[in-house]
Each structure stands twice: as structure tokens, then as C-alpha cells.
Amino acid sequence: MADWGPVAVAVLLFVLLSPGVLFQLPGNERAVEFGNLKTSGFAIIVHAAIYFALLTVLLIAVGVHIHIR
Template identity: 65%
Template sequence: MADWGPVIVATALFVLLTPGLLCTLPGRGRVAEFGSMHTSGLAILVHAVLYFALITIFLIAIGIHVYAG
């Protein structure tokens, strides 16, 4: 049986934390901008740190597993 939990969590977090798609932290004129479709180097760094923290929590601390087949 294959464990699809890490794949699903990583894909969902990647889509949700893409800078500029849903939100940008920090934004150009504000702390957070929603749906701006703009990004910067600092926003990429912040989103990468958030991605790493959340994927660590979901996969290691909580231990999400999805078995298929």
C-alpha cells in the first residue's frame, strides 16, 4: 500500500501558499495583500518558511497518512 498523505499535503500547501495567488505576506503597501498576483523576494522567503513549518507540523507532528489501494 502506498502512503499518499505526504503527497496530498505537500500539493495542497504548495497551491495555497504560492505567493500572490491567494495572499502575499508581506504585500507591497500593506502587511498582507489578497489576490494581488504580485510577489517579491521577501514574500517568497516568508511563504517558503511558512510552507516548511506547516508541512513539518502536518507530516511529522500530526502524522497524516492516506493509504490507497
């Protein structure tokens, strides 16, 4: 039996936290920009840190598990 929780959480967070898709922190012209689909190097680093922090909290502290039979 496979545990699909970590895979589903990682893919969902990766898509949602890609810089420029929903928001970009920091933005190119403002502190936060929404849906501009443009990125900067610093925004990629910030979003990677947010992704790692949320993924760690959800997988280790909360213990998300999805078992499919």
C-alpha cells in the same frame, strides 16, 4: 501500498501558500495583500518558511497518512 498523505498535503500547501494566489505576506504596498498575483523576494522567503513549518507539523507531529488500495 503507497502512502499518499505527504504528497497530497505538500501539493495542497504549495498551491495555497504560493505568494499572491490567496494572500501575500508582506505585500508590496500593505502588510498583507489578498489575491494580487504579484510577488517580491521577501514574500517568497516568508511563504517558504510558512510552508516548511506547516508541512513539518502536519507530516511529523500530526502524522497525516492516506492509504489507497
